[in-house]
Amino acid sequence: MNNNSVFINKLRSSGLRPTKQRIKICKLLFDRKNTFHFTINHLNNILKNKYVEKISLATVYNTVHAFKKMGYLKEISINSDKSYYDTNVTNHHHFFDENKRELIDLDDKDVGKINIKKVLPGKKINSIEVLVKIANNN
Amino acid sequence: MNNNSVFINKLRSSGLRPTKQRIKICKLLFDRKNTFHFTINHLNNILKNKYVEKISLATVYNTVHAFKKMGYLKEISINSDKSYYDTNVTNHHHFFDENKRELIDLDDKDVGKINIKKVLPGKKINSIEVLVKIANNN
DNA sequence: GATGTAAATTATAATGATTCTAAACTAGAG
DNA sequence: CTCTAGTTTAGAATCATTATAATTTACATC
Known part of the structure; x- marks a missing residue:
């Protein structure tokens, strides 16, 4: 289990401020052994269950976009009504x-x-x- | 240039009634030498320009779905906000x-x-x- | 530690593709 | 010609995503 400082550094090094929302999302996405495939809705549900303090859906979108842009996530090509991402x-x-x-x-x-x-x-x-x-x- | 009876037969043989809307869409999609790639919006615009009598957008969707189901069209996997089809x-x-x-x-x-x-x-x-x-x- | 400000978060509205609905129309069997 | 199931249609509804604009926060500088 990584501690937060790993993610704080990761965020800082890509010019993203380490907010508590981003750190939580980092932990959820990157603190795991296996690859993780998800949709925004899926990720949002997990966050809702895992934490009392809610993260706005807009922030989930913003964060996933930022992580994709930084190369931490990959969007997978499927013809679907939703986007699929891969860690x-x-x-x-x-x-x-x-x-x-x-x-x-x-x-x-x-x-x-x-x-x-x-x-x-x-x-x-x-x-x-x-x-x-x-x-x-x- | 195929005449309509080719498409009328094609439609009938797949249990689709040969309506004037479907025949027009058939001509546009299948009466050509080369493969045709399109989105619904793209197809709808061509239809609007080509014919005075308008075809409802809902019909364009219905028809493309029916043709896909019958195997006359293929949907291509791309992560896009729209669906892409291929003849x-x-x-x-x-x-x-x-x-x-x-x-x-x-x-x-x-x-x-x-x-x-x-x-x-x-x-x-x-x-x-x-x-x-x-x-x-x- | 206090302060200023650019970045980030947020709720909500807007957008755009697609699907649904229910009424009007039509192909084609009988 | 008549009847009915299949089609078309306009418009409403839905759902994922993006935009907006106000509030909050990180953090550099004092």
């Missing part, structure tokens, strides 16, 4: 379980190298995302 | 141009075979989608 910002891919509507990590080794042969003049590749949609087998 | 329903992948916010087809041969090595018990793979985000090179 694992390394290059990796996902299963999307269409029944549970949740993401599951895929290691790079489970996918293999993706080699895009087409080149568009004047354009550079920013990211390559593989989404494998899965569903119950019956 | 090319074969297995293929996409570039997404983050400046123009538009899709560009990638042939299977431009991507190569994707082989997912991880298997989840009780789950089957429905689709594998590769999205390559690109941006201006400067």
